[in-house]
Structure formats: C-alpha cells, structure tokens
Amino acid sequence: xxxxxxxxxxxxxLALMFWDVVASYSEKQxxxxxxxxxxxxxxxxxxxxxxxxxxxxAYRGLDTLGEVxxxxxxxxxVGLLLGTGASERNTGPANPASEIVETAVEYLFPIALLxxxxxxxxxxxxxxxxxxxxxxxxxASLLLFLALPGVRLRHALLSAIESLSGFSYVLVGLLGLxxxxxxxxxxALPLGDYGALFSAGTIPIIYTLIGLKVGAELSVVVERFRGxx
Amino acid sequence: MTELxxxxxxxxxxxxxxxxxxxGMLVRKNIIRMIVGFSLIDTGIHMIMVSLGYIRGxxxxxxxxxxxRATALTRVVDPIPSALVLTAIVIGLGITAVMLxxxxxxxxxxxxxxxxxxxxxxx
Numbered sequence: 001x002x003x004x005x006x007x008x009x010x011x012x013x014l015a016l017m018f019w020d021v022v023a024s025y026s027e028k029q030x031x032x033x034x035x036x037x038x039x040x041x042x043x044x045x046x047x048x049x050x051x052x053x054x055x056x057x058a059y060r061g062l063d064t065l066g067e068v069x070x071x072x073x074x075x076x077x078v079g080l081l082l083g084t085g086a087s088e089r090n091t092g093p094a095n096p097a098s099e100i101v102e103t104a105v106e107y108l109f110p111i112a113l114l115x116x117x118x119x120x121x122x123x124x125x126x127x128x129x130x131x132x133x134x135x136x137x138x139x140a141s142l143l144l145f146l147a148l149p150g151v152r153l154r155h156a157l158l159s160a161i162e163s164l165s166g167f168s169y170v171l172v173g174l175l176g177l178x179x180x181x182x183x184x185x186x187x188a189l190p191l192g193d194y195g196a197l198f199s200a201g202t203i204p205i206i207y208t209l210i211g212l213k214v215g216a217e218l219s220v221v222v223e224r225f226r227g228x229x
Numbered sequence: 230m231t232e233l234x235x236x237x238x239x240x241x242x243x244x245x246x247x248x249x250x251x252x253g254m255l256v257r258k259n260i261i262r263m264i265v266g267f268s269l270i271d272t273g274i275h276m277i278m279v280s281l282g283y284i285r286g287x288x289x290x291x292x293x294x295x296x297x298r299a300t301a302l303t304r305v306v307d308p309i310p311s312a313l314v315l316t317a318i319v320i321g322l323g324i325t326a327v328m329l330x331x332x333x334x335x336x337x338x339x340x341x342x343x344x345x346x347x348x349x350x351x352x
Contacts, residue, residue, distance in 0.1 A: 007255045011248055018244040027234040027285050028307075035282075035307040043292045043301075051290040051305070055312035067316045074323030081330040127289065131319050195293060214319075221326055225333070 047191035048124040048200040056129065057203045061184030065173065068166065068210060075217045082224040097147045105147035112140035120211030124200045130207040134214025141219035145226055153223050162216040165209040172202050172209070236283040243276030260332045260342045264325060271321040275314045282310030 048054040120133030176185035192199035246269050253266025287306035
C-alpha cells in the first residue's frame with residue numbers, strides 16, 4: 001500500500017511539473033534564429049525542398065550517422081539475444097495462411113517494396129526519407145512472414161547489403177570532406193535543378209543508402225522475432 | 230474564453246501520455262506491459278517536441294510550389310524538432326526491439342513474464 005502511495009505521489013509531482021510547463025507555454029509566432037536560417041538559406045545552400053531532410057542529412061548529418069549506428073547496435077543486440085536460442089524455442093509448426101492471402105501477398109510484396117524505394121528516393125522532395133522507406137520495406141517483409149510461414153530470408157545477402165551501404169555512407173561523407181566544406185557536406189556533387197529527382201548533391205544518395213540499410217536491418221530483426229528462424 | 234491553441238492541446242496530450250506510460254511502468258508487473266508503458270512515454274515526448282516547434286498557422290517545412298520561398302519564413306513550422314523527433318523515433322524503435330528481445334529470452338528461460346520472478350540479481 002505504501003508503495004502504491006509513493007507511486008501516486010511521484011506521478012502527482014510529475015504532473016505538477018508538467019502543468020507548470022503547459023501553463024507557461026504560449027504558441028510561437030515566429031521561428032527561432034537557427035530555424036530561420038535553415039528555412040531562409042536552406043533551399044539555396046543545399047538545394048533540398050524538404051527542409052527536414054536537409055536538417056537530418058546535411059546540417060545535422062553526424063547525428064544521423066550516430067542514429068544509424070545505434071540502430072545497427074540494436075539489430076546486433078537482437079541477433080545476439082535471439083539468434084542462438086531461437087532454434088530451441090519450439091513454437092510448433094505455424095498454420096499456413098489461406099490461398100487468397102498467399103496469392104495476394106505474392107502480388108503485394110513487390111509493390112510494397114517498390115513503395116518503400118519510392119519513399120526513400122524522393123526523401124529530399126516530399127515527406128519521407130531513408131528511415132521511413134526502410135520501415136515500409138521491413139513491413140513488406142513482415143507481411144511475407146505472416147502469410148508464408150515457410151519463407152526464409154537470405155541473411156548473407158542482407159548483411160552484405162547492410163554493411164556495404166553503411167560503408168558507402170561513411171565514404172560519401174568523406175567525399176564531402178574532400179570535395180566540399182566538411183564531413184557529410186552534400187555539396188560534394190553539383191546541386192542540380194531545384195526540385196528535380198537528381199538534385200541536392202549527395203542527399204538522395206545518402207538517403208538511398210540509409211533506406212537500403214534500414215530495410216535490410218529491420219527485416220532481419222523482424223525475422224529474428226518470428227522464432228523458428 | 231479564448232480558443233485553445235492547437236499546440237497546447239498536443240502538448241498536454243503528450244504530457245498526459247508520459248504520465249500514463251510512467252504509471253504503467255511503475256504499477257504493472259508484466260514485462261510486456263512495462264514495455265508498452267515505455268513506448269507511451271516515448272510517444273509522449275515526441276508529441277511534446279513537435280508541439281514546441283509549432284508556429285501559429287504553420288505548415289510542413291517543404292519549400293515547393295505550394296509554399297513560396299519569399300514567404301516561407303512566416304509560413305512553415307520549425308524543421309529542427311521534426312528532424313530530432315525522426316531521430317528519436319528510430320532510437321526508440323531500437324530500444325523497444327532490444328527490450329522485447331530480452332523479454333523473449335526471459336520467457337524462454339523462466340517460463341514467465343512477471344518482473345517479480347526476476348529478482349535473482351536485483352542489487
């Protein structure tokens with residue numbers, strides 16, 4: 001009972017703290033100076049219409065490299081925890097899906113894959129990007145596992161894709177160090193026409209690499225959780 | 230009474246989600262429910278961050294045909310919190326995946342999901 005009281009007291013004090021923030025909050029009327037610079041100069045400096053992508057890939061590209069590393073470590077940890085013990089878990093034979101679901105998934109899987117690729121290639125033009133596209137690819141794999149329990153991923157191929165794209169990401173970053181202003185600077189390649197598919201320097205290349213890496217990584221993570229992998 | 234601004238609503242919803250998630254993590258004994266609590270806290274923080282970057286009447290920070298470059302400064306929301314939330318979502322996903330993997334391992338070895346049965350190395 002005392003524990004319950006302590007929990008309620010903790011939550012009450014937290015709520016009091018939060019209430020102070022909400023009460024003193026007023027909606028902003030204009031951008032902060034840094035954001036104003038990104039919005040005002042970003043399109044000219046980097047040539048990417050989607051400013052969130054410009055911030056993620058170029059202005060704060062190092063954060064994204066760290067983020068990709070964290071995701072890689074998480075995938076590694078999941079593989080370490082579930083990889084070896086997984087075969088001992090007897091989940092039993094999975095029930096096969098009905099023929100309608102199987103056929104539908106066989107048609108939908110390439111379309112979902114293509115949609116994921118579309119999202120990460122257009123990341124600098126429209127809402128989307130490498131992580132979002134990679135997540136769509138991973139959910140396509142999840143759909144495949146749900147409908148066809150017997151299907152296996154080719155882990156060797158996927159880890160080759162993953163490590164190659166991670167390596168190329170750093171390589172493209174170093175290219176910015178040599179040809180432009182600094183590590184991960186996207187102006188290593190010409191900026192091209194504003195709003196065209198092949199524009200904004202190395203941003204589409206980096207987002208494609210991130211999309212491939214995240215898609216491969218998350219597909220393997222999803223398969224690990226399936227159990228009888 | 231003046232109309233409640235949009236970002237105040239999302240801000241307080243975010244704080245509410247954080248409180249619910251914290252309650253879930255403190256009260257529940259089932260490991261999966263504690264992970265759900267963590268995800269709620271995570272989502273709450275994302276909502277708070279996005280709300281703090283909102284500009285009154287702003288739209289998505291994508292400068293194309295519909296948002297003129299000259300008037301963009303007054304018409305788009307802050308892109309930095311959105312970018313940070315993108316990072317935070319991915320990291321939250323990674324943490325959740327690792328926690329679930331631990332939950333699977335605990336269930337394999339102990340045949341239970343209750344946190345009370347996992348006291349062998351408490352201190």
